[in-house]
Amino acid sequence: MSASKNKRIYLSPPHMGGNEQEYVRQAFESNFIAPLGPMVNGFEQDFSDLTGFAHCAALSSGTAALHLALRIVGVEPGDVVIASSLTFIGSVSPVTFIGAEPVFIDSDCKSWNMDPELLAEAVDHYISIGRKPKAVIPTDLYGQCADYDRILEILEPHGIPLIVDAAESVGATYKGRHAGKGALMAAYSFNGNKIITSSGGGMLGSDNEEMISRARWLSQQAKEPEPYYEHKEIGYNYRMSNLVAAVGRGQVEVIPERVKRKREIFDYYEQELDSCSGLSFMPEADYGQCNRWLSVMLVDKNEFGAFPDDIRITLEKENIESRPVWKPMHNQPVFKDNTVFGGKVSEDLFERGLCLPSGTAMTADEQQRIVDLIKRCGK
Template sequence: MSASNNKRIYLSPPHMGGNEQEYVRQAFESNFIAPLGPMVNGFEQDFSKFTGFAHCAALASGTAALHIALRIIDVQPGDVVIASSLTFIGSVSPATFMGAEPVFIDSDYKSWNMDPDLLAEAVEYYISKGLKPKAVIPTDLYGQCADYDRILKILEPHGIPLIVDAAESVGASYKGRHAGKGALMAAYSFNGNKIITTSGGGLLASDDEDIISRARWLSQQAKEPEPYYEHKEIGYNYRMSNLVAAVGRGQVEVIPERVERKREIFDFYERELGSCPGISFMPEAEYGKCNRWLTVMLVDAKAFGATPDEIRLALEKENIESRPVWKPMHKQPVFKDNTVFGGKVSEDLFNRGLCLPSGTAMTAGDLQRVAELIKRCGK
């Protein structure tokens, strides 16, 4: 069957819930087309209610949220910011915006997230050098929460703030609380491929009202409360627009359904492919519930008969999008001189991992098509 006869199956495309157009209509009718308006306030309130965070600031992207978070804790040039290595660069680039030095921590196999033992080693190393890390930013990889409590136990004696990169984990939970809850701040993404989307956008959440008030102020060019434009600090044009927030309000309403469907998709792939020689799947940590934003499998090429990239190319030939696991930050050319603690686990996951199509609007036929093509790649 040729690609031309098959509809395109994307990795994780947007999926509207039904009420987005109504909220957008209300935004148009109110004429709040400018960056701020009632939909922004409503979206922040909706997200606070869903996550349990007391305060939220809707922003232009998850990267912007992390940038503002680091600005709020006064990260300075030369400071050390510790982050996950197995992540997207947007988790890490904000530290470079501030002139700080990103230091990378490897994953563990049980969660694929930041290894708390290696984190403890890194913190003790920098404390012993008299260089207390300014922040730790673990990424909730593919919708699975990092082990927040273990991380906090390491950080709290030194007063190091925890900022969770929860860009991928909307709707996931850690010990019964929403992803990111328990950190000083948590950053979320609503990019087009995330579990919910505002087309582009992000959010910073905290239980500290002063933090979120400052985040909103910094995101609106740090304008002083004068009738004219006066600025005592440099701010950013990072606020979410009213129209984008209107889409977000409709999306928040369907988060539980999206998580349930993502998990069903994971279960399907695991049932269909888990018995194939050399195929295994990302584990679920015992402390939480993963949203399974993307279903990720590991391939032992020798046992299965094809490499992850050979599978990816075979799927692409049939008009199906898949993607390698994130390339670790410590293997990125731009960070070739940065320090990493460990590294072999995330390198292994990158070398053997493949993200499968996981869109919540996929049909049973779509899923079967993907699974059958993958099986054909094997011995």
Template sequence: MATNDRIYLSPPHMGGSELGFVHQAFESNFIAPLGPQLAEFEAGCSRLTGHAHCVAVSSGTAAIHLGLRLLGVGPGDVVVASTLTFIGSISPATFLGADLHFVDCDAATWTMDPALLADAVAAIRAQGRRVAAVVPTDLYGQCADYDALLAVCDPLDVPLFVDAAESVGATYKGRHAGCRGVASAYSFNGNKIITTGGGGLLSSDDKAFITEARRLSQQARDPAPHYEHTTIGYNYRMSNVAAAIGLGQLAMLETFVARRRGIFDWYREALSHLPGVSFMPEAAYGQGNRWLTVMLLDEAAFGAAPEDVRLALEAENIESRPVWKPMHLQPVFRDVPCTGGQVSEDLFLRGLCLPSGTALTEADLTRVARVISGMAGRERKR
């Protein structure tokens, strides 16, 4: 039966066991902030990421903030970051008083271009400034080329801190996303491939790094019977109830990745024959989680612009979204230098993120594809 129910871009999808873990949290009365479900969730995340230690926090942005602070980022420093990303990857550097320098992606992976990174770092150092960290974004569930980026960073003793917010469940050379950074940040926001309602994770093999991150995430309380503070911390800790949801979601991750990849393959098979349509490539060094399926449109060949397609989808109660607007084009960062920029600008102009939720049915996908197909050649038909 035909339906016009709203099709969302990437809504939460419960696997079935989440409520049982939440009931356990309620029955134990460990509601917030800490409890056994949180400890179990962190242990599961360590097994997943391959990092020996991790701390679950309130958001991916909080994880990046904590990580940059513990890397010693401060006023006068420069943090080099991907320009094609979400602002939560960037804003924590400004919280700490550091300056930013953006780097474009390469067309083959849509992630930070190692050659342009080398140019950016050389230019910054030539000014006598310190590069305190490099923060590449794993875009739409595809890992950056960590080894190529480390070839630039390691000789200069610059830490690589991976923004893996979008890449939970993805792999790089057989290991989990974020594996090669000195630390990595992940997101469990409501629109991510797995969710805790809202939440994030900071992981590392450095025990002292994570121990201090955990302390800072809990208002930096020192060990004492009273409340003793020798530094300023944050209210960033994930609640036990949120972690309980995460336990159920972790159990579904492999299934969800397979489904997202299947949705990508469905769209590609259904739409690639249309003129001017292509899709985000997959890097040879890993397997993306295909968090979002991203379609590119050549307006001249297709006969309609991505914004025309987005509006047509919205008219049918279907949510879609442009590709991230590059950070160097954002008004708030208008004075921030960027090395390169043309690739990300082109992707922003031509890209459209399609509904990718794991609960989508074939009928839902067919609704989306029908609208897009109907837009092909629209200008020529007029």
């Protein structure tokens, strides 16, 4: 069969749960088509119930949520903000929006997330030269939480705020609590490829009511409470629309099912490919449960007999999408002059890693087809 006749298998496509259209219908019937409305309020409450955060602000993206969080904790031009290197640029670009300096931390081997020991080294270094970091943003990579408690042990004595980039980890847990909980603030994403999607959008969660109130205010152009338009600060057009929130409300209802299915997909890949020499999978840290947003495989080209990109190209010829692991931020041209602590672990993960199709609506036959194609690439 030619590739053109094969149904496209995407990396992580949207998967509707069934009630999204009902919520959207209610939004239309109420005529709350303009930016705010009951669905936004409802989505914020739903997400508070899910995460355990007392307060949530529904926003236009996870990147917007991080930008507002940095504004709220007082990051200014020239400040140091420490972030994970192995991540998507949206985790880091808000630092540059403010004119602050991103400093990157390598991954550890047990979780692939920010290495706490390297973080401690970085914090000590910048404090010693009189540049105490204004914030730390670890990314929950591929749905696995960073080691929040260890990171907080490092940050709390210095009063450095923890802002978790939980864009990929909705539904994951850390020591029994939802991803992001325990940080001062956490940012979530509902982009089209995430474990749940509202077609776009994001959320900022915190137990600090004043911070979330300020996030909502900044996200609506920072308009003063006057009958006319008056502005004493620069704000943004970052608020989520009522229609987008309606989709999100339907998606929140199916999070347990989506996490269960994502983990089943990961387990199947791992079991079926276990016999292949040179293939291994992302480990699960002992402190939590990963949502397995993407199933990520490492390829030893010498043992397996093929490069990760050979597998990617083979799958693409069959109309199957796969993708390399995130390219580390410290290797990105736009950050070529920024400081990194460590770097070899994330560089190795990028060189050997491949993200496999992980859509929760993928059939067993489709996944078996992917497994068979991968096996054929080996020796």
